[in-house]
Amino acid sequence: MTVDIYAADEQTDHEIDLARWVALAQGALEAEGVVAPAEVSLIFCTEETIADLNEQFMGKTGPTDVLSFPIEAEPEMSGRVPDASSTGPGSHSSEVIPRLVGDILICPKVAARNAVEHVVTFDDEVALLVVHGVLHLLGWDHMIDAEAELMESRERELLAAYNRGTN
Numbered sequence: 001m002t003v004d005i006y007a008a009d010e011q012t013d014h015e016i017d018l019a020r021w022v023a024l025a026q027g028a029l030e031a032e033g034v035v036a037p038a039e040v041s042l043i044f045c046t047e048e049t050i051a052d053l054n055e056q057f058m059g060k061t062g063p064t065d066v067l068s069f070p071i072e073a074e075p076e077m078s079g080r081v082p083d084a085s086s087t088g089p090g091s092h093s094s095e096v097i098p099r100l101v102g103d104i105l106i107c108p109k110v111a112a113r114n115a116v117e118h119v120v121t122f123d124d125e126v127a128l129l130v131v132h133g134v135l136h137l138l139g140w141d142h143m144i145d146a147e148a149e150l151m152e153s154r155e156r157e158l159l160a161a162y163n164r165g166t167n
Helices: 018-031 047-058 106-118 122-137 145-162
Strands: 003-010 039-046 066-070 098-105
Touching: 018 098, 018 122, 018 145, 039 122, 047 066, 047 098, 066 106, 066 122, 098 122, 098 145, 106 122, 122 145
Parallel strands: 003 039, 039 098
Antiparallel strands: 066 098
């Protein structure tokens, strides 16, 4: 059983191979210890969309390449107290509620500009953003130099292990 990735391409600036990026995100999530059932959304969006979200949630003006929105709370139990998750007498539901890990939004138009600056291919830049987004969902950060070095090292490891691109 794999982690479910709900992917969508909501932009038209660049062709996106959703299956490739879903596989990369699944590999990175599983390598980081996320087990099914779990769900992540991976959305490729327009520059306008990511700029709006960047301002709304990060307080920054203009577009960015990737945003991650972790869902930190575990699903709440439903049902009656004291038996919490039971739906009542005689009910033996074996359905497991998936962990909602969060959402990753990537802007291919910004990624393309960054690829030129970083002297890498567009696909290499998108691969980095997918892995970077996954790590942010799982609590990794790069606000201080020591954290940044650890995160960059882990990104390289995950890319080497799971980026199965053609380039």
